[in-house]
Amino acid sequence: MVGLLLLMLPELAWEYQLLGFAAFSVVSIVVWHLVLKRHPTVSDQPKLNRRGEQYVDRVFTLDEPIVNGQGRIRVDDSTWKIHGSDCAAGVQVKVIGVDGVVLKVDIHT
Incomplete structure (x- = not known):
């Protein structure tokens, strides 16, 4: 995402690139958490680590x-x-x- 942002704004300072990376990381973690909550992973060995x-x-x-x-x-x-x-x-x-x-x-x- 930061690479695409850098293609559109090539003069973007490294500080803003780092800030963008952090923001995209947090957003992606939240989105992935919501996806897994709605569609949990099904295992053929649910008691493996229990x-x-x-x-x-x-x-x-x-x-x-x-x-x-x-x-x-x-x-x-x-x-x-x-x-x-x-x-x-x-x-x-x-x-x-x-x-x-x-x-x-x-x-x-």
């Missing part, structure tokens, strides 16, 4: 008990904090939700 949400509805066996509503669970190659009803080690729990980096679990029946 690791905790990938575990919702999966069932795991507790290695250690849940005490006072809190515990830890081994999921694949990592350990996660969990919140749920108190229960003993060895009980199967189902992940029913995610709160930040904490998995919410319920006893699996």
Whole structure:
């Protein structure tokens, strides 16, 4: 855009060119934001960067008990904090939700 402006006004000072670039940048960001808001990008893997949400509805066996509503669970190659009803080690729990980096679990029946 600044190049087209410079074609029309070849004597335009560099300060105004820089100002024009800044203005066009802000306008283009706002326009692109509005376009994406109306037409969001659809992904074939919507949970790709939401690791905790990938575990919702999966069932795991507790290695250690849940005490006072809190515990830890081994999921694949990592350990996660969990919140749920108190229960003993060895009980199967189902992940029913995610709160930040904490998995919410319920006893699996």
